[in-house]
Amino acid sequence: MFGTYAQNVHQLPSGDTSQYKSRKLHFDEANFVSAYYHQDGNNSAVTGGIGTEKLTDIANTFDLQLSKYNKQGKKNTFLFELGVDHYTSASSDKIDPNSISSASMSDIRIYPSVNWTHSNDETGNSYGFTGSYSQEYDYQSLGAGFNLTRLSKNKNTQFDFKLQAFLDTWKVILPVELRTDGYGSGSEGDSRGVGSEPRNSFNASFGLSQVINKSLQVELIVEPAYQHGLLATKYQRNYFTDGSLRAETLPDNRYKLPIGARLNYFLGDRFVIRTFYRYYMDNWGIRAHTAEIEVPIKLSSFISVSPFYRYNNQKGTRYFAAYGQHDPTVQYFTSDYDLSTLNSSFYGTGIRFAPPKGVFGWQHLNMLELRYGHYSRSTNLTSNIISLNLKIK
Template identity: 40%
Template sequence: MKKLIFLILLLTCGFSKAQETSDSLAYKKRVLENTEVDFLASYYTQDGNNAAVSGGIGTEELTDGTSTIVVSIPLNADDVLTVDAGISAYTSASSSNVNPFDGGKDANPFQASSGASSSDLWTNLMGSYSHSSDDRNRIWALHGSMSTEYDYFSLGFGGSYTMLFNEKNTELTVKANAYFDSWKRLYPYELRPFLSGGQGLSASLFNTHTITGNADYQPLFSELTEKKRNSYSAGLALSQVFTKNMQGSLLLDVVQQQGLLSTPFQRVYFADVADSYIDEFQLADDIERLPDSRFKIAVGGRLNYYLNEIVVLRGFYRYYTDNWGITSHTASLEVPIKIGSKFTLYPSYRYYNQTAADYFAPYETHLSTESYYTSDYDLSTFNASQYGFGLTYTDIFTGFRLWKLGLKSIDLRYNYYERNTGLTANIILFGVKFVAD
């Protein structure tokens, strides 16, 4: 009888433990409770007078509109599939001057041409899959992407692995990505007759337009042999909750690029070559030429401090350097201010400065004897400031309904950007998040 009672107790305990485990698994918190849909849009404008397309002089006027939809779908309690699709349309006075002679007016680097190169369409599609362990202390993710525009195509692949420990107060993430890009080599229009097999000065362009200055135009131009660019990156992020009011993180990213790293349609003008013009546009002496490899490393950190239930301080700093001679510092501060239960204001400021690449020089400063050269002011010495302001509306109860979607948040932000080189830009960002039933 004692053995029978003992056996019954043992089976009962085992059943209870199994039931407890089953219930625990049945009711574990899902990584994502419902499908979420984000609609994002941005509008960007810029202006300046250091266009790389025209050798460091000329208009940098550009406008760009982008729309994106992001759908996150919970496949089960542990797995989430995310699909991100975007399209961007731009018009650019700068890139229109890839062919400045097709607008029906006198060519001028400070005015836009109306040809085909004045606008373009960029499309992007990305999918990602993430899996979380039962205890939510391990997360791994994979993603793939594809993007294309008129002269460019890119495929990307990557993944990450995240570990949480110390009662989820410490988080470590490692990630790796690879991108395989291909260029359609689009050269400045006046250089195309000098490609192998071209007609040179007897081409129709020079028969229908008069060359002034040095009429014996003979550019130092040869076709690029490379049209692919591969980029490989790895990153490490360590986040730590220090106190109930303070959280910080350390970030490390390294990137190795190989292949065509210069832009084929960006002109360069030499100080030791006589100038040739059609109308008011100076004909290129050559295109931008840069090394076929580049190594980048960036180290940074974030520190967030919760002052009270109204104000939070979010600080960021990053140091960057590469083997082209550029070093840079980025510092930013954002101060979310909660207004009531549903609205938050986001004033922010960002400062950036960098040294010039070894291969940069302004308009007509390079010499034709150099191996590498560019007049792209993105690679120059400059400092920049960005002033931002945003407003977010959040409703965790999704009271407003649109069909089967509940409105979770609305986000509107504006940023003004300026460089000491004269470039200015305005950026408007808008986002709406819905949660499906």
């Protein structure tokens, strides 16, 4: 990929040629990220808020960035990304505990995307479009997006705008106890049909960043979102005070409004203090505060470590109740502890290598980063994640 394009050397026009930009398609960089995630807990929503939450996921993404200049000297950047995840879930295997394996006990998710961005190197302004696709056993999704960046004349103020739409189709998989005669399981090889429902999501992001001085940068972020369609996970059981059982039922629309702020302070040549705060609210009654700090420390000219800590406090939705605590007269109900009142902590560190002669002496392997994080929350859910990031330039 590094030797695909070549050209003969021609005599350039006389005069200043420092601004000359080749219009050949140019390789910018490639990134490979691989992560292993494992969690455990005892509040599975599949079995009504009790039972194992064991899950493992191996996620891999690869992206390739190419660019070329047009006749007007404007830059066109093409970003191709492919993601492949494989997970196993003990709780999802309880959709039908009488079978050897449910449809969602393990699965592979594939999600390619492509982005084109047109930019002006002199002003820093740009705009672009994104297309994406995602599929796993019970849904498929088509996505489209638009991105816009505008900078002030002195380039100390930057405005970013993003707009995304995801059009999803979900298979309506039900717990085995709630299936009517002839209703399928959603498993491969099961010829019986299952219903399907749409779920559409529309997200916007407004970001305004400002360079205060050479040491301090701040950013304000507002990310409104709207969802419509099947927002409940129908194979998640809910148990009521009268002993009855129903599939999770939630409103078919949801408005979300996260408002966040970032503050980065450069403390000399060796330390950076990165802070983030976000307030979240939605029309389901969830309110949440998230605060995060990360302190990259430069140990040498090419090695740095980045310890981090994030705290989250959440007031749960009005529709949540624990196992067997739902009122039979309510219209909407869930026992998914992700939507409950909780607090959580996530902490860990990363180490980054970027030697001038390349990682392991390979000039093109520009950077290697390892990160580890441990997550725990008040519902007794714990998880660990380790990730590897390789950058090739």
